[in-house]
Amino acid sequence: MDKLKIAVQKSGRLHDDSMQILKDIGISIDNGKDQLKAAARNFPLEVFYLRNGDIPQYLRDGVVDVAIIGENVLYEKGEDIVVKERLGFSKCKVSIAIPKSKKFSGIEDLEGKRIATSYPNTVTKFLDDNNINAQIHLINGSVEIAPNIGLADAIVDIVSSGSTLFKNNLKEVKVLLKSEAVLAASPKISDEVNVILNRLLFRIQSVLKGRGxxxxxxxxxxxxxxxxxxxxxxxxxxxxxxxxxxxxxxxxxxxxxxxxxxxxxxxxxxxxxxxxxxxxxxxxx
The missing domain is CATH 3.30.70.120 (Alpha-Beta Plaits)
Incomplete structure (x- = not known):
């Protein structure tokens, strides 16, 4: 029997919100601690728990059929992947932040500066669109510390509540994009599995309408x-x-x-x- 393979983030807020919407649409998941794959008891679906940054490639290769993923990750690594539904949760921004002590009069202030980020493609697109030359320092994790140790003049990172920026004496000065969780589909999804996806979409859309x-x-x-x-x-x-x-x-x-x-x-x-x-x-x- 065909099953729909769906990827969700292994842990964190997006993971919790993803599992909640599956629960809200009546799908029961048999997942034990530290499992990387789990099956649903009452729907033809398998859940794959993956690193968020790896999901676009898994979709592209057809390893999974769909995924609940942040728009910001697709913008960075999977612009070619089709979004089937915007889900309205796990909202955040990808923003530029600088030390509180520094003045910011506009994006032209970034000319010749060093920008630390884990979103190099997003930052490159932004700089190119605005004809700004700046150095990008790729950092995976703890981006906020870069200005404090002299590694960068600014950072580009996810901002939710802004508390992490505040704790690191940084201030948000420019929003590059706004993001929320979306349901994205693999370009290699089969016709048979697409039928199951449409059933899943119907349930999700009913729940989302109800929430509104x-x-x-x-x-x-x-x-x-x-x-x-x-x-x-x-x-x-x-x-x-x-x-x-x-x-x-x-x-x-x-x-x-x-x-x-x-x-x-x-x-x-x-x-x-x-x-x-x-x-x-x-x-x-």
Missing amino acids: FRYVLMNAPTNKVAEIIEVLPGMRSPTVLPLAQEGWSSLHTVIDKNDFWNIIDELKAKGAEGILVCPIENLVV
Whole structure:
């Protein structure tokens, strides 16, 4: 039986978020401690736990069919690899940082400087696009220490919260790119396995849609229902049910989670009360 081979990062935040979304879409993984490969119990899928930087080549060679990987890694090592879905988690930036004591008036300040990074291709593209000549020092790990020991004038590295920069007396001065986790596919994926991938994508897209919406229930005087419906940015017409108390109705709808706080005051002003907001695990449209 064909199985979909998916690569995820061996450890770290991206690993945890990747395993969580597989759990959220109902896939149970039999993975023990320090395993490099594990099978799903209830879906034709095998998980490969790999170093993040190695995943693009595994995709390119067809060793794995798909991967959950950071966009920043694809930009650095796999621009030719197709992204199937943006996943919205493990967000970060790849940024330029310099010592706090130094002034920065613009990217032209990098001319002739030394830049330490573990993203040489990303930095080279940026410098070439901006016609800047600078020396790139390739460092794998602990890039932030480079300016403090006199190895570099600036660094380019991943920035999440900025706490690591702060601890090393650095400040972010320029964002090169913003990144999030994506589902990327091998160019060598077979037609048979692609069918399984489409099943996986359907589940992932349902979960992602659910995360972006909320199920909202509220009570209101029946004579106010029409006015309330006018301000609800729901998917379609809301469900309206009569309550046991005469003259009152219950409205049920689904709205974008970012819209709720924008309309809550208006809903209350039009007579809605007992408003209940619930998360949605899956949304199939």
